[in-house]
Amino acid sequence: MTRKVGDVILSDELKMRWAWGELHSERNSKWYSRKGGEAARLLDLARGGFEFEKLTAVEKSALKSFVDERMRREIPPVPDGIAFKYCEWTKPQLGSCLVIPNLGGGQNIPYTDFIVQEPRAPIDTDPRHVARNSGSRNKGYIPQEPGVAILVPNRGTVLVDGYTRSVVFWDLGKDGDTYPVWVQV
Known part of the structure; x- marks a missing residue:
């Protein structure tokens, strides 16, 4: 996604991109690795250079659910639809x-x-x-x-x-x- 200052997205897409970014993070990717299953598979895709835009709707939905799960534990929640x-x-x-x-x-x-x-x-x-x-x-x-x-x-x-x-x-x-x-x- 080519971004321009002023572009607007809704929180659902934001959460998907947020998780995708965490998969590239030295610090946060450890959580995905420990979680295993789909999280570990997506981590392997991210580390292999796979592009976010090529993920399926099911994979993107999984990313959103991972961020929602982490939010409940660590940070203020980001409501859907904002x-x-x-x-x-x-x-x-x-x-x-x-x-x-x-x-x-x-x-x-x-x-x-x-x-x-x-x-x-x-x-x-x-x-x-x-x-x-x-x-x-x-x-x-x-x-x-x-x-x-x-x-x-x-x-x-x-x-x-x-x-x-x-x-x-x-x-x-x-x-x-x-x-x-x-x-x-």
């Missing part, structure tokens, strides 16, 4: 969002606070540690799958996916670089 707009954030825009509570010591803290804090235990799953100790870091900042940000009433915009990629952007992005993100509208 719209997300494709944006390209600058560092100040990324810095002004909030992080999910399990990365902010139990509360939504500003990204600018999160990025300077020491990684938390378990360290091998903290996106700051993973991003800063990854072999892909040697390639510099290369935009990848977009992150995801939702609007939380009385709080603001919360980044819910794409933390490892966002840390690489924060640390290595140059002037003029942007971080791709789907933002709830």
